[in-house]
Amino acid sequence: MMNAAMFYGPGDVRFERVPVPVPRPGEVLVKVRAALTCGTDIKTYQRGHPAIIKKIPSTFGHEFSGDVVEVGEGVSGFKPGMRVACCNSAPCQKCFYCKNGQQNLCENLTVLNGAYAEYIVVPRPLVDFNLLEIPDHLSYEEAAMSEPLGTAVHAMRLTPIKQGDTVAVIGSGPLGLMITRLAYLRGARVILLGKGEERLQKGREFGASEVVDVSRYESIDDQVKRAISLTDAGRGADVVIEAVGQPEAWQEALLLVRKGGAVTFFGGCKSGTTMIVDTVQLHYSELTLLGVFHQTPGDFRRSLELLSTRLVDGRELVKETVPLSRLLDAFRWVKELKAIKYAIDPTLM
Ligand SMILES: [Zn+2]
Numbered sequence: 271m272m273n274a275a276m277f278y279g280p281g282d283v284r285f286e287r288v289p290v291p292v293p294r295p296g297e298v299l300v301k302v303r304a305a306l307t308c309g310t311d312i313k314t315y316q317r318g319h320p321a322i323i324k325k326i327p328s329t330f331g332h333e334f335s336g337d338v339v340e341v342g343e344g345v346s347g348f349k350p351g352m353r354v355a356c357c358n359s360a361p362c363q364k365c366f367y368c369k370n371g372q373q374n375l376c377e378n379l380t381v382l383n384g385a386y387a388e389y390i391v392v393p394r395p396l397v398d399f400n401l402l403e404i405p406d407h408l409s410y411e412e413a414a415m416s417e418p419l420g421t422a423v424h425a426m427r428l429t430p431i432k433q434g435d436t437v438a439v440i441g442s443g444p445l446g447l448m449i450t451r452l453a454y455l456r457g458a459r460v461i462l463l464g465k466g467e468e469r470l471q472k473g474r475e476f477g478a479s480e481v482v483d484v485s486r487y488e489s490i491d492d493q494v495k496r497a498i499s500l501t502d503a504g505r506g507a508d509v510v511i512e513a514v515g516q517p518e519a520w521q522e523a524l525l526l527v528r529k530g531g532a533v534t535f536f537g538g539c540k541s542g543t544t545m546i547v548d549t550v551q552l553h554y555s556e557l558t559l560l561g562v563f564h565q566t567p568g569d570f571r572r573s574l575e576l577l578s579t580r581l582v583d584g585r586e587l588v589k590e591t592v593p594l595s596r597l598l599d600a601f602r603w604v605k606e607l608k609a610i611k612y613a614i615d616p617t618l619m
């Protein structure tokens with residue numbers, strides 16, 4: 271038997287002893303050593319997640335790393351004792367999008383959930399394409415960051431940033447901070463709009479040369495005015511990257527971008543929401559508006575590489591490791607902006 275956080279419904283997570291899963295042919299059983307808190311899991315806890323959790327009770331959690339303990343029949347390349355990081359999903363490599371090099375848009379994505387448990391079975395497509403050995407010097411907490419960072423790597427791969435560009439990043443959550451770091455590494459001057467003392471400080475350490483604490487401004491217009499005043503000749507940002515996932519932030523991005531600039535919409539909003547784009551602005555200002563989603567196996571590999579070299583220092587993003595029984599506290603602390611992320615150790619109850 272093993273420890274697991276079981277999702278029974280919105281606001282109802284129970285800590286139980288459940289049977290250790292058994293790997294079938296092609297699968298790998300991993301002992302979870304670090305599972306990170308993530309905004310998506312917090313949302314799942316609060317209101318459920320029809321796409322991720324189809325039947326209840328269900329395990330959940332999707333950013334993790336650990337040790338291989340058992341491999342199913344026919345698995346080569348992995349053996350017990352190997353330290354691994356795993357993406358939260360894998361593409362089929364067979365559909366139109368996969369063959370078109372857009373595996374992030376795969377029509378038959380295999381999604382993995384259940385990292386807030388002592389053991390997790392990694393399904394075959396993930397074993398084949400998105401399970402990676404991690405170097406000795408990299409901690410489990412850092413390695414688990416490879417999944418979220420992969421989505422930031424994907425966004426940055428598609429975002430047209432040139433050296434010396436001014437990039438406004440909206441949002442100081444874990445992804446906003448990772449994007450800040452990646453934009454800095456691309457040679458951009460980053461203006462970070464966000465809130466939370468510690469997060470903004472991290473943003474500076476990650477390379478933001480200017481920080482706008484949005485909690486100090488009464489209206490979005492005032493925030494925008496402040497941020498624009500920090501751009502070259504007050505023209506607006508060359509590139510804006512939205513990493514909040516609220517329609518207001520999407521809308522705000524359009525106010526921050528200069529003529530001829532680009533906006534990347536990274537944060538997913540609730541379904542059914544819309545934004546208004548002024549056709550005159552889009553047309554006469556020649557804006558490039560770009561939606562980005564998820565990651566490809568290539569992005570995931572690059573992400574682990576960035577963490578391994580510590581060009582992105584994952585140690586800076588995890589506050590501390592807490593036992594599984596403190597999972598809901600950790601969710602609350604993140605919501606209260608007390609930390610960017612917590613690592614959960616499921617062996618500790
Ligand atoms: Zn996540």
Ligand SMILES: [Zn+2]
Nearest residue numbers: 362365368376
């Ligand atoms: Zn596919």
